[in-house]
Amino acid sequence: MIPIIYLVSIGAGLIVGSFLNVVVLRFNTGWTLQGRSRCLSCSHQLSWLELVPVVSFLWQRGHCRHCGSQISSQYITVELVTALVFGFIAWRAVTDIGLEWFELVRTVVWTWAVASTLVVIAAYDLKHKIIPDQLVYLFMALSALSGFVLNFDFGIAEIVWLVHGLYSGGLLFLAFWALWYFSAGRLMGFGDAKLVFGLGLWLGLKDALIGVMLAFILGAVVGLGLIALRRSKNLPKGWRLLSLKSEIPFAPFLVTGAFISFILNLGDVLAG
Numbered sequence: 001m002i003p004i005i006y007l008v009s010i011g012a013g014l015i016v017g018s019f020l021n022v023v024v025l026r027f028n029t030g031w032t033l034q035g036r037s038r039c040l041s042c043s044h045q046l047s048w049l050e051l052v053p054v055v056s057f058l059w060q061r062g063h064c065r066h067c068g069s070q071i072s073s074q075y076i077t078v079e080l081v082t083a084l085v086f087g088f089i090a091w092r093a094v095t096d097i098g099l100e101w102f103e104l105v106r107t108v109v110w111t112w113a114v115a116s117t118l119v120v121i122a123a124y125d126l127k128h129k130i131i132p133d134q135l136v137y138l139f140m141a142l143s144a145l146s147g148f149v150l151n152f153d154f155g156i157a158e159i160v161w162l163v164h165g166l167y168s169g170g171l172l173f174l175a176f177w178a179l180w181y182f183s184a185g186r187l188m189g190f191g192d193a194k195l196v197f198g199l200g201l202w203l204g205l206k207d208a209l210i211g212v213m214l215a216f217i218l219g220a221v222v223g224l225g226l227i228a229l230r231r232s233k234n235l236p237k238g239w240r241l242l243s244l245k246s247e248i249p250f251a252p253f254l255v256t257g258a259f260i261s262f263i264l265n266l267g268d269v270l271a272g
């Protein structure tokens with residue numbers, strides 16, 4: 001039974017991922033989420049075959065079949081990342097001993113929804129250098145509801161859980177707000193402060209704090225890597241352009257750090 005869960009998770013991740021791509025592309029651009037996808041260069045409406053996640057990208061070798069222009073690697077990246085994320089979420093729920101079937105499915109599907117908003121936030125920040133308020137508020141709302149949905153109850157324990165989440169998110173928000181305020185927005189964006197509030201709500205103080213620390217470590221490694229790349233002259237053009245960008249969006253690191261902390265349950269592991 002277990003391998004089927006992973007196959008279904010990865011399949012669902014690929015399909016949801018291709019929808020998330022549309023959200024990243026069209027959100028706040030005046031386009032609606034309805035209507036079939038088109039090639040961004042020649043406006044050719046894409047057929048069913050051209051919309052199959054990952055496969056169509058590989059089959060067309062990353063180019064539009066009609067005008068030959070290059071398709072953004074965002075598509076295949078978001079699809080693969082979402083599939084991976086969905087698979088790991090299923091793995092964490094399966095290895096969480098004591099969950100009954102109904103609880104397992106509820107936990108997995110709910111966490112997929114929470115993680116999907118995070119994937120969109122990370123990809124949107126990477127692409128547009130901003131975290132839209134509506135997306136981060138949606139993430140906060142889902143996080144705030146998590147305890148009630150996962151426990152399937154509305155009692156004292158869930159209220160305590162929510163209060164702890166608000167307190168955790170509040171502390172992280174204050175720290176990031178200070179980074180934003182005193183660096184005049186150079187070190188951190190205000191959107192990052194709102195995002196860590198949501199992460200605190202979702203994970204609680206310990207796991208969220210570990211996630212944030214991982215984000216800083218990842219950010220430092222990538223940042224140093226980009227500085228090294230900038231010095232090197234024998235690089236392909238795309239890479240050089242990437243390394244010349246001074247402003248690195250931080251949401252992808254926060255999301256990655258928080259997800260690793262969540263999946264590996266690092267708060268509990270490190271506490272022994």
Ligand SMILES: [Zn+2]
Pocket residue numbers: 039040041042043044064065066067068069
């Ligand atoms: Zn085209």
